[in-house]
Amino acid sequence: MLRDSASPFAPSWFSAAESTYADxxxxxxxxxxxxxxxxxxxxxxxxxxxxxxxxxxxxxxxxxxxxxxxxxxxxxxxxxxxxxxxxxxxxxxxxxxxxxxxxxxxxxxxxxxxxxxxxxxxxxxxxxxxxxxxxxxxxxxxxxxxxxxxxxxxxxxxxxxxxxxxxxxxxxxxxxxxxxxxxxxxxxxxxxxxxxxxxxxxxxQSSQAAARTQAQVNELVIDSMSEGVLVVDTHGVVRNANPAAQAMLMGVTFPHAAQLLLSARPSWSGLFGLVQETFLLGQPLEADITIAHDEHTTHRLSARTRLTTQGGHGADLCVLFLEDLREVEARVRTEKLASMGRMSAAVAHEIRNPLSAITQANALLDEEVQGVGQKRLTHMINQNAQRLARIVDDILNVARALPSQSEAALTLPLDQTVRQITHEWTQQNQAQGVLGVHLHAPTAHVGFDPDHIRRLLVNLLDNAKRHASGTPSSIRVITQTAGNDRARLSVWSDGSPLEASVLRHLFEPFFSSESRSSGLGLYICRELCERYGAQIAYQRTRLDLREGNAFYATMRASGSRAPVQQSLSYPPGDSVPSRTLPDPLRPDDAPSTIR
Known part of the structure; x- marks a missing residue:
């Protein structure tokens, strides 16, 4: 229930300090x-x-x-x-x-x-x-x-x-x-x-001006807090609410200069009951509350109440502090996994010595053996040892927090590389018919390490598979040029819209909307893109009359020119029929739809 802002409880954090006098x-x-x-x-x-x-x-x-x-x-x-x-x-x-x-x-x-x-x-x-x-x-x-x-x-x-x-x-x-x-x-x-x-x-007047300045500073601090702050009276009327609390209660649809009644919505009944119990018992309380904005968006909140007194005659107002439990859990995971990261860096240092010994011993063994089967085994050992060495280097690079910069890398043909990676991913994940590949950058070459662009694309595909419906062409991989020196790699899926609370932390480490996910996939994608001067972003798009989520990476490219329409290319065994996509987005187009 919205109340008129012209009521006697007009929004103001510090009414005693905000007098009607001029300076x-x-x-x-x-x-x-x-x-x-x-x-x-x-x-x-x-x-x-x-x-x-x-x-x-x-x-x-x-x-x-x-x-x-x-x-x-x-x-x-x-x-x-x-x-x-x-x-x-x-x-x-x-x-x-x-x-x-x-x-x-x-x-x-x-x-x-x-x-x-x-x-x-x-x-x-x-x-x-x-x-x-x-x-x-x-x-x-x-x-x-x-x-x-x-x-x-x-x-x-x-x-x-x-x-x-x-x-x-x-x-x-x-x-x-x-x-x-x-x-x-x-x-x-x-x-x-x-x-x-x-x-x-x-x-x-100087003291009054200092009080007003301090009140403005305090109000600025409260308005800038990520923690929600509500001031509620005994009837459940919200006297004041900072922007964080407004977003938690009503999302982005909160009306300007409006006041709320906690008993007006069933989804706020938990908060209203907590406030009533606080006034009844006369002591601060804590509880976990779930607020459902709609069928797709919910907020799990940690609520804490504190009572104010007026003239020593009992409770007058209840101050309600709200904190998003996802952010709390994310901070706990961040601290825990940061400790694990430091431990991983130490372990990686210790792995280097035995790994070098294994590589040298395998090289000596390869000189001694003559059989084809034995040669195959030593070659397999060497390949995996090199892979472990690269993993160790990656862990140490992340631990050292190297600045983002363009690294010396091979210049890869984008379409050919994407075709090969998607073919392997389709075979490994048995995604025939689910994945559609649309290649529209035949002349674009991007500066990316082959293993890193593979990791980037595989992470995006794995993320799309977790949220896609699994119907034919519910996942799309699209390449297209974006100007003379840019190429875009997009991964689209027909998943449901992401919640606003998830969007704020989409590319942050250790944050995930699923309990079984580590929350590192999109973070690694962002780190890899920044390492090679690329940018990764998310947008909600429409493709073939279907809404979906698109993650796209814009990379530096050489040899790019206006794209030539070509038929869709699918990995062998893909049963999705071929068709032609419209012209790709130009760099100055609004990124509302992938065309």
Whole structure:
């Protein structure tokens, strides 16, 4: 059962670390812009109040001159213009024309109102706005300069408004001095507080960015794991699943950004039961589960559960770890057979000495005997001794892990060599009528050791025989040219499609879909091809209206030219009727079908 990704359980591995905020720098800029806009709106509000006050004074004839209405009107227009059309300065920029249009205009207007005031109205508290604006949004030097200008104006205004050295003058100067001191303290403290808050915000955002980075690293690791990871709640809803787990549950058909319910499919009932039992017992469990995607594809999984807790109030989520048992078994086989390989290399070293002694003794014996039967025996001993020597050399070459490179080898006619090898294989395996041979590279010569190309083709034929249906022409061997310097050797069989889990490890050593196979056949084929500069690959193809599996090796060839259609050539005794194949694939054709 698929659930909409817009549900409250949207896919996210670390929801606590993935906040909706932007990164630290952008967040600081947005915070500064919001604070700037708040101050600009406060300026507009104060300007509107002052204009309303002057209009009231003008109507009631209880205040100063009429032109103060014009001053307040211009002040309101200036504040609106700055709010609408200006952009915030970079935080901490000391000197700019915009400071004059904001702080300078405010100080000037408030000074005019304070100087020409009549009656009991006192405009001194308004000077706190430009002081705070400079302290919070600007650097310390701008804040102190604003406080100093306000203090100097107040002192000058007090000195001019009262008789010097009188009691009134002394009191006003003292009051103005205290007010100026207060403005300086406000500027200093507000600036320090703003700087402290900015530092704390920067540290918090830096920590948040580090947490998000760590969460992204962890999520990348989880998404890249070959082991499946599921996060399941108590109702069996899959909150999160990494790509490996998605492939194990639904294969390559897993919908993007979809969520699952483990109880929705019968094939997932084993996982759902394991999760329920884990919640019931309150402890981690392990079990082997089999999931059937369809009639051809199954997964054997090793499942492990772990419980999470939320606030110490019991289990909240179950984390389910899934591992493909085939990969586990393959690793065990690899480690076991790697040890056997090292032992085989040691044994091969020990075989060399007695094998050399046998060869020398056989040569001496061959000089002494005269009978035809005895000569045949010594010749047989010599042939098998040479074969053992080649096997020993191959084992030692694999053990030494020689780099892949093109080796000096004989140049073999491809079609003739394939015809001979398939004829021998047909006779040995009694595959008359099952194997069809289609030769379309009569002029191609490939650089391959005869024994190695024999081993390559025989391994592919043995693999095809294990999976073919056994009906007439259920196995095909096809040769064809692929460009001017390439030839292709293909072995096709009408076997069933390979599972996706098998395809991932097709040419790896010790991996096989059959319990009785060592898993070395295709690996040896790949090693032999790489040794001679060839490439081997697999594809699902259609041939004569039948689907099948094709393994093809593309080899370097000399003397290749456009293929000439020829009748099918079968080993003696092959009962498959002759027919003509279509033109072979060109190198730039899509390798979807062998033609």
């Amino acid at each position: 630290g720098q952008e967040q600081r800029i947005r915070s500064f812009v919001r604070l700037w806009r708040a101050f600009m709106r406060a300026r507009v509000f104060i300007a509107a109040v002052l204009l309303a006050l002057q209009m009231f004074v003008l109507v009631t004839h209880t205040g100063g001159p009429d032109w103060l209405v014009l001053v307040c009107t211009l002040h309101l227009g200036a504040t609106l213009a700055v709010l609408i059309w200006s952009h915030p300065l970079q935080q901490g920029e000391p000197f700019h024309l915009q400071w004059l249009l904001t702080i300078g205009v405010d100080v000037l207007v408030f000074a005019v109102l304070q100087y020409v005031q009549q009656g009991s109205i006192n405009y001194t508290p308004l000077f706190a706005l430009p002081v705070l604006l400079a302290s919070i949004l600007g650097p310390l030097i701008l804040a102190l300069a604003t406080a100093a200008s306000v203090t100097l104006f107040l002192l000058g205004e007090a000195w001019l408004s009262a008789q010097l050295l009188s009691d009134v003058s002394t009191a006003r100067l003292l009051q103005t001095g205290l007010t100026g001191t207060g403005f300086f303290l406000v500027a200093l403290l507000a600036n320090q507080l703003a700087m402290r808050l900015a530092r704390e915000e920067a540290v918090a």
